[in-house]
Amino acid sequence: MLITPSVRLVRQLGAGGMGAVWVADHLTLRTQVVVKFMSAELARDPASVARFSKEASAAAAVKSPHVVQTFDHGVAASGAPFIVMELLEGEDLRSCIARKRTLSVAEVAGILGQACKALARAHAAQIVHRDIKPDNIFLCHAEEGDVFVKILDFGIAKTGDSTGFGATRTGALMGTPYYMSPEQALGTKGTDLRTDLWSLGVVAFEAMTGAPPFEGETIGALAVAIAHGPMPVPSRVNAELGEAIDAWFARACARDVAARFASAKELSDAFQNASRGISGVPSASPIAETVLPPPLVITAHVRDPNAPSLSTTAPISDIDNPDGEARGVPAATSKAKVGAVAAVVVGGAIAAFYLVPKIGSGAGTGGEIVPGAASASSAPSAGAATEVAPLNRWVHVEPPGNSSIVLGVATETTADPGFRPSRQIRPPSAAYEIQQHEVTREELDRLIASRPELPAGLRDGAWLTVPAWLPKDAAARGKYPATGVPWGTAAAYCQAIGGSLPTEEQWEFAARGKELRPFPWGSAPLDLALTAAFRGKAATLGPVMSSNQDETPGGPEMALFDLAGNALEWTADLYRDDRPGQDERWVQEGGLTFRSVRGLPVADAVPKSVPANGAAYRQALCATGTCSADTAKTLQWVGFRCARPGQ
Secondary structure, eight states: OEEETTEEEEEEEEEETTEEEEEEEETTTTEEEEEEEEOHHHHTOHHHHHHHHHHHHHHHHSOOTTBOOEEEEEEOTTSOEEEEEEOOOEEEHHHHHHHHSSOOHHHHHHHHHHHHHHHHHHHHTTOBOOOOSGGGEEEEEOGGGOEEEEEOOOTTOBOSOSSGGGOOOTTBOOBOGGGOOHHHHTTOSOOOTHHHHHHHHHHHHHHHHSSOSOOOSSHHHHHHHHHHSOOOOHHHHSTTOOHHHHHHHHHHTOSSGGGSOSSHHHHHHHHHHHHTTSOOSOOOOOOOSOBSSOOEEEOOOEEOTTSOOOOBOOBGGGSSOTTOOOOOOOTTTOOOOOOOEEEEEETTEEEEEEOOEEEOOOOOOSSEEOOOOOOOOSOOOGGGOOOOOTTSOEEEEOOOSOTTOOOSOSOSSOSSOSOOGGGOOOOOSSOEEEESSOOBHHHHHHHHHHOTTSOHHHHOGGGOEEOTTSOSSHHHHTTSBOOSOOHHHHHHHHHHTTOBOOOHHHHHHHHHTTTTOSBTTBSSOOOTTTSOOOOGGGOOOOOTTOOSSOBOSSHHHHOOBSSSSSSEEEEEEEOOOSSTTOOOGGGEETTEEEEEEESOOSSSOOOSSOOSOGGGOEEEEEEESSOOHHHHHHHTTEEOOOEEEOO
């Protein structure tokens, strides 16, 4: 069948809600090409037709070998709009990440460099792509195993003219949510080339860590996370990445547009510089898909032509819960992800990509079992945050004015655990809030009872054990810390109430304050009769806020309790060695991951020398994977509290 006098259809590659893709013979050029047809339903929508035409004209206007070549576009005799493009052999970056899990820094440097060449040409032509994502970065097979990058799909590109389809109304979202810049996510006016640079930063983060940096349960929640949520740090997700990559990402994805790289070339050159000295060996495997016991797990990317699309041009007012207090856990640790991104041309075929939650089941670790409730497969809605326990107030913490403050122990040579001064761990730079005490069993029970839609990881209580030393009376027991809670479940709980687990920096600075107190209460020595720590085989925990020593200054409303003693506490971070330059691959290797736990150990015997900086004390604990029996024993002493950005 001839579409034009020189283009004859050969076979269909794929079809979906957006349309169909065919391989065709180009009789004049004597080569095979791809013909992309718009569906009849979309062809009745003038805006969709205009966008389809824009894809062809914008791509043709960018004179770069790294942009998919467009030969022709028009309307077939059947009335279906079409585009004739070059036929590509290879895979898109989305498929590559799904197959390899993570890419090495060297691989990402090569892909970024070529993608930036394409964007530099587009930006010079006053074209902003606005939908840079792994699906639209195609990796062509070249000679000798090399990869040649092509940028696809200029369908929502913004052109230099201020009229026609290139003009977008304020308040409209243009792009795919995971990769949107804050200005895109909020639908603000004046989007320029730096929105593409933000998206490339997000793509690089995902390629190196295996997961996008920002997440949310709804589009509105995701928009809030992108615009206001905690800024993730790549090296905390993939321990092989260094501070130079962290600094590069912080600038590429700076929320202040003026602070970002000024051009695609500058972004690419900076990444090449940051990657020097980092091994080209592929990164360590990302977090395993099992948690001990497993609360929430994510499957790999799944393709489903029927998956709903989150690529949208809906007004911001139409988005579900734009004001939701979504504050997820770091990108590679969050266990609940948004469902779907737009259909794209992949090697000549239309396909949809989406992520689905996979709920795990757990086994108990001994002791009396807390009855569980019926499971639900939906993940916690960060946009529907619930204050489940008014007694556990959020305490506001202001960042220090002194940027020279360094957290951790005082000297390099001490035997005490804690970040060494040479590690240069700095306090948080933004205000935040942290819960006044450890989450109690009563709080956890309240949340489970009030939220029937919670995921199985929170609703299945079969692995939430009650140690033998806890009171048998339910009311009394409810005042004790919720210990025995796996890391993933603690993270899911915090997300469900609009927060996240605190980072190590947030936890330690809250405990020590601007004056860097050695203990939360100050410089007075640790009194083991007053603070639950180092109690050995006779160890028990107490109700929260029951210590007559373990509280920070500030009075009843502003004090924080039980940071040194009582339960150990999970943090959001993968464990980092106390000293710089150490081999940290073990923290996510062999299907296991290790997170940092804070607080003084309660079940250890009294050491010969009590730590001089008790608030800096830290240790690693297996968080995901098939952890040892010792981990299960330790979990009875591990609880958590939540943090959130300053209100």
